[in-house]
Amino acid sequence: MASPNSAPLKALILAMEYTPNVAGGVGTYVYELARGLARGGCKVTVVAYTPGEPAVLREPNLTVHLVPPSRGSLSQAAQLSLVRGIRLFNEDLVHHGRERIREEQPDLIHFHQWHTHRAARVLGREAGVPVLGTSHYISEPAERWWGQTPDPEILEEERSFYDGTTPVISVSESMSELIRETYGLSASLLHTIHCGMEAGPFLEPSHTPEQYARLRATVATPDDPVVLYTGRLHPQKGITAIFAAAERVLAKRPEVRFLLAGGTDSRESTQMVQGLTQRYAHLRHRIKLLGKLPRRQLGLLHRISDLALVPSLYEPFGYTAIEAMASGLPLVATRSGGPAEIVEHEKTGMLVPVLPGAPGGPREVDIEALANAQLHLLEDRQRARSMGLAGQQRVVELFGLPRMVAANRVVYQKLIDMPARQAEAPVARREVLS
Template sequence: MDNANGLLRVLLVAMEYTPKVSGGVGTYVFELANGLARAGCAVTVLAYTPGEPAVLHQQNLEVHLIAPRKETFNSASGASLVQGILTFNDDLVRYAKEHLASWRPDIVHFHQWHTRDAGRRIAAELGVPVVGTSHHLSEPTERWWGQAPDPEIVEQEKRFYDGSTHVITVSESMRSLIRETFGLPAQKIDMIHCALNLDPFFTPAYPETTFAELRRTVAEPDEAVVLYTGRIHPQKGIPAVFAAAERVLAERSRVVYLLAGGTDSRESTRMIQELSARYASLGSRVKQLGKLPRKQLRFLHRIADMALVPSLYEPFGFTAIEAMASGVPVIAASAGGLSEIVQDGESGLLVPVRQTATDVREVDVERLAAAQLKLLADPALARRLGQAGQRRVAELFQLPRMIQGNLQVFWRLLGRSAAPLSSGRAMA
């Protein structure tokens, strides 16, 4: 990619890039890269891919999807996942030297500890500023759903902050956690809420008759549809979904639950199997749809009467803003970034998360069920909350706001208010 027009040049380095590796970080990096490009920056992305390597081109944006060498994640060698990721950082640095020798960024922006080493090394060799975004923490949050954090990952998270001149994070909740856990001064942390291109959620691409036909495939005309979208994982409060559904269906039998999400580990698969067996009496009232592309999730939002986001902790909460952008009333756990997205009683409903004596957290199942029954009994309230939620995300979580926040950090680190050309060196 050339730089004949003197654009601000940004190098993003990440392990995830949607849709090749889908997750919160991948979604963020995808939206950030495309948003910066549309804003007039020259953007290059270096990202991991589990498939074939590729270079994708569009206006102002070049994405290098890099496959690791066979030995990088070779478990037979006895190397841990963390060791494999650190080795992949060597691959990223080597790739940058070979393929980006004629393109020099003004700033390097890495994401999570997974690409910290590569981001810092590339920036140091080029002589340009570097900033990292922290999207989540293993310690202490994984303890909140009964999982022991991997000590190697905890050590890498610590190194993420050691020596950092500046960090971006995605919610006030995360900023507080970083300060409490690692003692980073407030002035070193910028909070920029995540955002999405929400236009496809605001404006459906198909007529209402299409959604009516889809709804008939999952529910009878007199049945309400309650939707959950996201990973099937203990963090996401899945046991509370089943337990609350049992209570709701005991009072309102004409309700169907749609669970759209896949498992990502043997533990998660075992959890959903155990829940399905324990709540077998719910039968077809709970339909497990598996993992679906985001485009199909938008269809589900259009046919849902409400959406559940009962996570024990969320650094931010993409699933909440997707549902709210579609006008669906959201019932969310009051945990992490979710309580910054949903205003209880105004743009959705929040239910408490309790902390047990063992530090494990639990969603208040009775309150989760009661919130659903409240909306089922009062369609006008549900409609009002859905409309207010849509207005809230339109005001606060549109992509230009996130892009502008990142640009302000970039310019501050560059010590500039305009967009002069980089004085950085080419990689040797």
């Protein structure tokens, strides 16, 4: 909190996602962080991409500008790659950012992912204020772990992001280690801050037991255990492992129902899901695809489920993990990336291995371990409930919004208080937008 006699800290945040319009891990983080900073007395301005009409959202101490690409950017987009289109949008961000800086005079600019780093650095240099980036994901080497070759243009952007000219926050110790190993970023420039959220909406039931029972009856009988997955339907997320493990679970517990809430984000992901539904057609009455749902509806699904799955081949952090835990669900997750830092094995859930593939090839979730962990929790309901309660407490203690906000503010203040000659980038260079 700002002291009564000091001016409030003012932050300008640049992002490609903001949850009310584009739901995803980055959008959730920016939404939670911006609102948490504002409630703590900071004055926060967010400039974020929107595919729709421009809009301005206002709350106390918080103004969010949702900005679509300019007509000039849109007219060129069809001829450009994804990365070059995003670079072009950074020019739009610079235009809007300059207006916000004239109005608000921020103390610091905080950008998220490589998508907005070019605009942030230009604006920071022009305004003479510190610039800070948060890394939510890394393409190299993570994408190779599920058989995808990273886009060379994205790797170029990542090398620029982690070039040592800008301090970086990463969302897990695992991510920090990958950044150091892959790009050699100095430990003095790298800060690990776990994601956090306003846990209240997930901690307390929002409906009566009778209402939850009616909702559950739409997908299962009262005696059918429900296993829930929420997230993108993408190879990274271990979707193939969900189907393969479900087959083993259903061979022993045929009454179990599997709910998958999420959508695909590419033609390849859509083809993967279509192939899985054909391959496992004999399970179609026990595995239900719900499509992509608003975040507020996920809390309803948590309340009618018995356990949650996060079987990712690699997860930088995993908001879906702490959302499920906050709702009281025991978790079965992979020991890979953020979930291994979130879940206490056999206390708040079960962690299963990710097996190495051939050198340089894709990894695999241990299907047998994934199935056995689910069966263990489904058969020992008392222990599952105990893990769910312990998980709720762990989210409150370690992954609540105040903790994340306070940690970000500590980094902010260090940068703001740093003498100008030390705050300057160690490698002087002009940022090229496109």
